[in-house]
Amino acid sequence: MYKYVELQNIVNRAINNMSYDYEAEKLFEPVKYLMSMGGKRIRPVMTLMACNLFDDKIEKAILPAVGIEVFHNFTLVHDDIMDKSEIRRGSATVHKKWNVNQAILSGDVMAFIANECMLSAPASVLMQVMKIFNDTAIDVCSGQQMDMDFEQKSFVSHTDYLRMIELKTAVLLAAALKIGAVTGNAEPEEAEKLYSFGSNLGLAFQIQDDLLDTYGDPRVFGKKIGNDIVSNKKTILLIKALELASGPQLNILNHQLQLEEFDSEEKIAEVKNIFDELNVKSAVEDMARQYTDLAYSSLEDVKVEKVRKEELMQLTAFLLNRTK
Amino acid sequence: MYKYVELQNIVNRAINNMSYDYEAEKLFEPVKYLMSMGGKRIRPVMTLMACNLFDDKIEKAILPAVGIEVFHNFTLVHDDIMDKSEIRRGSATVHKKWNVNQAILSGDVMAFIANECMLSAPASVLMQVMKIFNDTAIDVCSGQQMDMDFEQKSFVSHTDYLRMIELKTAVLLAAALKIGAVTGNAEPEEAEKLYSFGSNLGLAFQIQDDLLDTYGDPRVFGKKIGNDIVSNKKTILLIKALELASGPQLNILNHQLQLEEFDSEEKIAEVKNIFDELNVKSAVEDMARQYTDLAYSSLEDVKVEKVRKEELMQLTAFLLNRTK
Numbered sequence: 087m088y089k090y091v092e093l094q095n096i097v098n099r100a101i102n103n104m105s106y107d108y109e110a111e112k113l114f115e116p117v118k119y120l121m122s123m124g125g126k127r128i129r130p131v132m133t134l135m136a137c138n139l140f141d142d143k144i145e146k147a148i149l150p151a152v153g154i155e156v157f158h159n160f161t162l163v164h165d166d167i168m169d170k171s172e173i174r175r176g177s178a179t180v181h182k183k184w185n186v187n188q189a190i191l192s193g194d195v196m197a198f199i200a201n202e203c204m205l206s207a208p209a210s211v212l213m214q215v216m217k218i219f220n221d222t223a224i225d226v227c228s229g230q231q232m233d234m235d236f237e238q239k240s241f242v243s244h245t246d247y248l249r250m251i252e253l254k255t256a257v258l259l260a261a262a263l264k265i266g267a268v269t270g271n272a273e274p275e276e277a278e279k280l281y282s283f284g285s286n287l288g289l290a291f292q293i294q295d296d297l298l299d300t301y302g303d304p305r306v307f308g309k310k311i312g313n314d315i316v317s318n319k320k321t322i323l324l325i326k327a328l329e330l331a332s333g334p335q336l337n338i339l340n341h342q343l344q345l346e347e348f349d350s351e352e353k354i355a356e357v358k359n360i361f362d363e364l365n366v367k368s369a370v371e372d373m374a375r376q377y378t379d380l381a382y383s384s385l386e387d388v389k390v391e392k393v394r395k396e397e398l399m400q401l402t403a404f405l406l407n408r409t410k
Numbered sequence: 411m412y413k414y415v416e417l418q419n420i421v422n423r424a425i426n427n428m429s430y431d432y433e434a435e436k437l438f439e440p441v442k443y444l445m446s447m448g449g450k451r452i453r454p455v456m457t458l459m460a461c462n463l464f465d466d467k468i469e470k471a472i473l474p475a476v477g478i479e480v481f482h483n484f485t486l487v488h489d490d491i492m493d494k495s496e497i498r499r500g501s502a503t504v505h506k507k508w509n510v511n512q513a514i515l516s517g518d519v520m521a522f523i524a525n526e527c528m529l530s531a532p533a534s535v536l537m538q539v540m541k542i543f544n545d546t547a548i549d550v551c552s553g554q555q556m557d558m559d560f561e562q563k564s565f566v567s568h569t570d571y572l573r574m575i576e577l578k579t580a581v582l583l584a585a586a587l588k589i590g591a592v593t594g595n596a597e598p599e600e601a602e603k604l605y606s607f608g609s610n611l612g613l614a615f616q617i618q619d620d621l622l623d624t625y626g627d628p629r630v631f632g633k634k635i636g637n638d639i640v641s642n643k644k645t646i647l648l649i650k651a652l653e654l655a656s657g658p659q660l661n662i663l664n665h666q667l668q669l670e671e672f673d674s675e676e677k678i679a680e681v682k683n684i685f686d687e688l689n690v691k692s693a694v695e696d697m698a699r700q701y702t703d704l705a706y707s708s709l710e711d712v713k714v715e716k717v718r719k720e721e722l723m724q725l726t727a728f729l730l731n732r733t734k
Binding site for chain 2: 188191
């Protein structure tokens with residue numbers, strides 16, 4: 087069985103070996119810039135791990151795995167334009183380093199490069215792989231749309247929020263795993279279990295992300311604690327709090343959300359205080375635990391020897407027990 | 411054999427019947443808006459005509475044909491952002507009616523809807539269709555990049571310009587035809603002839619577009635004559651003139667290109683005068699004729715009964731003998 091680091095190296099090597107059309111060189115400069123920024127390569131590694139569950143040979147899954155990573159980066163470059171983000175992985179975003187038009191166009195070509203990678207799947211599973219990939223791509227666009235819609239809404243239910251993060255981020259992890267399984271010739275039910283594993287893992291991960299930003303340990307978190315509160319970000323914590331609050335608590339929350347000038351530390355303390363009174367933290371931790379349990383149980387259900395699952399188990403534990 | 415109007419109706423019906431995911435309704439509103447604007451549906455009709463050359467049954471080519479039209483509209487919505495265009499087919503562009511973020515995202519989802527349509531091609535030709543479509547999509551992005559690059563350059567050769575319009579517009583017509591032929595089970599050489607026909611037809615059409623804007627008959631052209639000259643657009647006429655001009659003629663051309671305030675009619679007259687002195691019109695007409703001849707000869711070479719080609723011949727004549 088391949089180890090995480092081995093698979094990461096395989097993915098990075100494949101990415102470095104990608105060849106581009108040099109007739110329109112400027113089109114591909116941002117693509118290379120973005121793809122060589124590195125990152126943990128979680129999604130393509132998961133594709134390869136899922137393939138490796140069922141098959142000792144993983145070569146045939148390498149290009150589809152790269153396709154998942156290219157698609158992920160395509161969404162990042164366009165999302166960064168929409169969110170006006172200036173920094174990505176410590177470097178300037180594409181639209182900041184070049185310009186918006188270049189970021190739109192280089193993003194577009196990445197969608198088709200991802201497609202091209204997927205077309206390298208073995209003929210026997212090609213149609214399945216293409217269908218999973220394409221349905222997922224449309225889901226991810228729908229998730230981004232819901233996220234944009236939420237910004238305009240004063241109230242978002244936690245059910246809608248969970249569906250949004252499911253579409254925007256969890257389904258891609260799910261698809262990465264299912265494509266790996268399908269490429270490794272897994273039975274349909276087994277591939278479906280990996281999809282469910284990925285989807286629940288993605289949900290649990292995103293919920294933890296929200297928890298860490300407010301309740302993380304400042305000594306290990308890396309970023310400043312409470313940023314989401316300062317920026318009024320509609321996290322699952324705030325959404326849950328707005329669902330539970332009434333009377334004076336709701337007034338205080340709404341007051342804090344409307345303040346145009348404020349002391350950050352004071353705002354964080356006030357909002358956290360309401361969260362605490364409403365037991366929001368433990369309600370959200372329960373949600374995270376629920377999805378974590380579902381993820382583990384899907385993975386445990388997969389009908390392959392336990393020893394084959396070890397790497398995926400370890401990666402899951404790493405993702406879900408993080409402190410930063 | 412199907413007539414143009416019949417095929418246009420088939421395409422329009424298929425477009426009207428497309429179903430969208432209503433979970434993120436706002437994502438698809440711009441898609442429906444754009445797809446229902448109409449237009450001549452030249453590309454998808456050509457896909458169906460190419461299929462019909464080889465096969466009386468064209469049903470299997472309908473969704474791939476729609477995919478070509480969706481892809482074409484995807485490029486329009488993103489190009490309109492990049493060009494800051496406000497009007498498309500007499501209506502507000504998507505980024506104007508909604509906003510840039512919505513136009514980016516709705517454009518993105520169209521790329522995957524196009525993909526989905528292509529995935530409906532018959533299994534026996536699926537891989538071929540997907541490959542043609544995907545290679546073409548990357549070519550079109552490269553063409554758009556070259557077009558953007560040209561805006562920053564003071565000198566563009568006519569060879570580079572022709573390659574740009576080939577990639578930006580002609581290859582999609584070529585791919586539309588080749589995909590139709592492949593779906594109609596044409597032999598590889600025959601499908602290749604249709605590709606060559608489409609590519610040359612597209613080039614001839616674009617060159618004529620440039621000619622009409624400067625030399626069209628004002629009574630039938632519809633738009634004002636000379637717009638390209640007024641806006642310093644790098645058309646094949648201007649590019650050819652800059653290649654041929656020297657001494658005083660080059661000075662006058664450069665002077666006109668640099669004027670910040672001017673009388674439009676005067677500028678048009680001055681530039682046209684240089685074009686005339688350099689015989690640019692006839693040089694460019696020669697180019698158009700050359701591509702027209704290549705297009706017709708590719709179509710004539712296709713090994714099917716002449717009567718089957720009649721509709722495609724008529725459409726070609728309509729496209730190449732237009733006056734507006």
